[in-house]
Amino acid sequence: MDLDAVAARLGVPVEDVDRVHRLAGDRPSAPLPAKADAPAILDRLAVRPDDAAEIMEGWPDPGSPLWIPELRWLLDRSIALVRADLGGHDWLPPGPALPRARGPAWRHLYVYAYLALVDVATGYHREHGITDAVSGATLADLGRNLAVDRRMHREGWPVMQSWLTLHARGGLYELGRLQYQRGSTAIGLHIPESGPMTPEAVAASLDEARAFFPRHFPDERYTAFSCGSWLLDPQLLEYLPADSNIVRFQQRFELEPYEEPEGLDADVEVLRFVFRTLTTPLDRLPRRTALQRAVADHLKAGRHWYWHRGHFPISGR
Ligand SMILES: CC(C)(COP(=O)(O)OP(=O)(O)OC[C@H]1O[C@@H](n2cnc3c(N)ncnc32)[C@H](O)[C@@H]1OP(=O)(O)O)[C@@H](O)C(=O)NCCC(=O)NCCS
Secondary structure (H helix, E strand, O other): OOHHHHHHHHOOOHHHHHHHHHHHOOOOOOOOOOHHHHHHHHHHOOOOHHHHHHHHHOOOOOOOOOOOHHHHHHHHHHHHHHHOOOOOOOOOOOOOOOOHHHOHHHHOHHHHHHHHHHHHHHHHHHHOOOOHHHHHHHHOHHHHHHHHHHHOOOOOHHHHHHHHHHHHOOOEEEEOOEEEEOOOOEEEEEOOOOOOOOHHHHHHHHHHHHHHHHHHOOOOOOOEEEEEEHHHOHHHHHOOOOOOHHHHHHOOOEEOOOOOOOOOOHHHHHHHHHHOOOOOOHHHOOOOOHHHHHHHHHHHOOOOOOOEEEEEEOOOO
């Protein structure tokens, strides 16, 4: 196969195509669900009607003119690449970021891959005795991410396409208010956008996790919960009241010595999570909440935000 030609047709770097080619090899792919079943599946995955309509429009029907052979190759090999790491829990890009403005097939290629992997993931969940409720809540992060990406004018997807392979590989679970990523000795906490994170909701979710992991992953031994986030930047204490949910969340953690995270600009991440834009000039950002005002004023003053890591014992706090 001529990888240069594939990369040129896809409008992506040849290294990215080569990586898919190497990691997927000739490993098994997985079929997409039947098109007739797709609307109900998308609904279960919390995909909103406008996103569902686009996904149906770009469906990879055999012979669809929207799907050039290189796109079909990428879809098939991306599914194989992710499937080959079933049970993995590290960050795994499923393939290159595509020029999504070229149409729904390009825009949603990794959504079709996710849909093909839903059965694989639920099978893995069942093998681990995980309830349909947890499985369903976990996989429904797809709809939430698509909705956020739409609000972000499609700026969010390059990260989301990698993020969602955690769900598809059984590496991450949504238990009440928080999501939990399996790891080596620590369980990673993630906070989805689903309303305020009250201390009560966080405590209940942590209790759920304390029971969940020994029950469903008895061979894994966890000693701590960990988190890497803009939410752990102590500078937020300069701006937010002591009883705010973010400050109370921070108080659970012992911060690790600061290390610059590789390939991640915390200022950009704060804009992502607080404004859902990466490109709006600071002067045009909304100032509706205390946090929005704090973030913009901080950056306008020439200061920066930092991505901190912290942890606390499984048994504690
Ligand atoms: C994490 C999150 C749930 C915290 O929200 P919360 O529970 O309302 O937090 P607090 O109680 O500390 O909020 C304090 C103030 O900041 C505001 N605020 C908090 N998070 C905000 C956000 N993401 N965008 C805009 N304003 C926000 C609140 O409205 C409040 O301001 P107000 O008193 O003027 O209304 C929320 O920030 C969120 O949904 N973030 C997106 C997901 C995310 O960042 N995950 C972590 C990725 S590493």
